[in-house]
Amino acid sequence: MQVCKAFARVAKKNLSNTFIYFIVFVVLLIAMSANASSSNGKQFQVSAVNLCIFDNDNSEASKALTAYLSALHHIVPLAAADRDKLQDNMYYYQIDYVLTIPAGFEDNLNTEKTSAFLETSKRKDSCSGYFVDQQIDSYVRALSLYVKNGVPVSDAITYTQKSFDAVPEVTSVSFTGTEKSNNSGMYYFFQYFPYVILMMLLEGLSPVLMAFRKPLMKARISCGALPLSRVSLQLGLGCLIYVFLWWIGFLGIATIMYGPSKLFSQSGWLCILNSGVYLLIATAIALLLGAFPMDFNMINMIANILGLGMSFLCGIFVPQSFLGEKVLSVGRFLPAYWYVRITNMFGSYANDVFSARTYWMCIGIQLLFFVTLFAVYLCVDRQKSHLKLIG
Numbered sequence: 001m002q003v004c005k006a007f008a009r010v011a012k013k014n015l016s017n018t019f020i021y022f023i024v025f026v027v028l029l030i031a032m033s034a035n036a037s038s039s040n041g042k043q044f045q046v047s048a049v050n051l052c053i054f055d056n057d058n059s060e061a062s063k064a065l066t067a068y069l070s071a072l073h074h075i076v077p078l079a080a081a082d083r084d085k086l087q088d089n090m091y092y093y094q095i096d097y098v099l100t101i102p103a104g105f106e107d108n109l110n111t112e113k114t115s116a117f118l119e120t121s122k123r124k125d126s127c128s129g130y131f132v133d134q135q136i137d138s139y140v141r142a143l144s145l146y147v148k149n150g151v152p153v154s155d156a157i158t159y160t161q162k163s164f165d166a167v168p169e170v171t172s173v174s175f176t177g178t179e180k181s182n183n184s185g186m187y188y189f190f191q192y193f194p195y196v197i198l199m200m201l202l203e204g205l206s207p208v209l210m211a212f213r214k215p216l217m218k219a220r221i222s223c224g225a226l227p228l229s230r231v232s233l234q235l236g237l238g239c240l241i242y243v244f245l246w247w248i249g250f251l252g253i254a255t256i257m258y259g260p261s262k263l264f265s266q267s268g269w270l271c272i273l274n275s276g277v278y279l280l281i282a283t284a285i286a287l288l289l290g291a292f293p294m295d296f297n298m299i300n301m302i303a304n305i306l307g308l309g310m311s312f313l314c315g316i317f318v319p320q321s322f323l324g325e326k327v328l329s330v331g332r333f334l335p336a337y338w339y340v341r342i343t344n345m346f347g348s349y350a351n352d353v354f355s356a357r358t359y360w361m362c363i364g365i366q367l368l369f370f371v372t373l374f375a376v377y378l379c380v381d382r383q384k385s386h387l388k389l390i391g
Helices: 002-013 015-039 060-070 083-091 127-148 153-165 184-212 215-222 228-258 266-290 296-314 325-331 335-343 356-390
Strands: 050-055 097-101 119-122
Touching: 002 015, 002 184, 002 228, 015 184, 015 228, 050 060, 060 097, 060 127, 060 153, 097 127, 119 127, 127 153, 184 228, 184 266, 184 296, 184 335, 228 266, 266 296, 266 335, 266 356, 296 325, 296 335, 325 335, 335 356
Parallel strands: 050 097
Antiparallel strands: 097 119
16 A cells, blocks of 8 residues: 555645635634524514604694604604705714605595605615605505595595504515525535535645656656556545545534534435535546646646636525526536535525425536546546657
């Protein structure tokens, strides 16, 4: 096992480059998992805003609208609708929304566009202001509907208020499976795994393979008693052990952070299988890169191009639901896209629903990528060896 021992000594010299990525990944994973746990189930929350109302109509309908909004939001009283004063209050976050009810509001309830008579102003950086727009529009539409059908204004106000009081409490229901909502932290682990493992293998495994292809190293191996077939076998065994140990290390971290019951659940095993298949792809890419002689700076540049390129095009750093169709059409030609398609089925922040047919289709496509990349590596390796023999 002389070749395996030599492989271990060379890999030890490049351990610092890969270990940095491992430590950074673990730190980011802890931070992302903690954030997911604290925000789980709190993505949407109704909140009251600081609302200022100027009622220039002073009618029964305008007072009803004011009372309805007062029950939902904090009313900030101001003496007059001075433009400069309102802008100052908005700038210093004392007011979030201003509603002006013009004169003639009640008389125009039977028109087609009652809400158009209202004058509103809100902070552009506050999404709550747009929610207030919806509340006002819903109330005025309901009130106007009763008035248009001949109901007196006082009765229309009563019926409108009853209809809003009868709205049931809204609860959030997840239709993504029983385990998906509890996999937020583990989702981040498998989401960022392809970027980290690819960078680690390209900067850790590829230099080791290049070292064995140096003329001095090849000459020393050729002078030994081991046949080339045994040398290749031991070199391949060293690669397998190297890759497998890193994979076990990642799964060990996941076991500590999320517990065996979650990691080795049904969805956990499916994600582990997905990561194992992508591990083969990353290994094939590292082997192919290691077939060409180059310095460490060149390896680092290629690793960043491949790692960051696939991460942004395939949905690792930016969710696929946020990417444009043109970007996704390019990402489909990359193996990480199909890996992320599977992780989206198990993440609580993704919209994809689990499908066994889609899962095995993505696994099969990734295996095709592996077979293709490994076949290209074998062709390049044989061609380079043939050229050396001719030379």
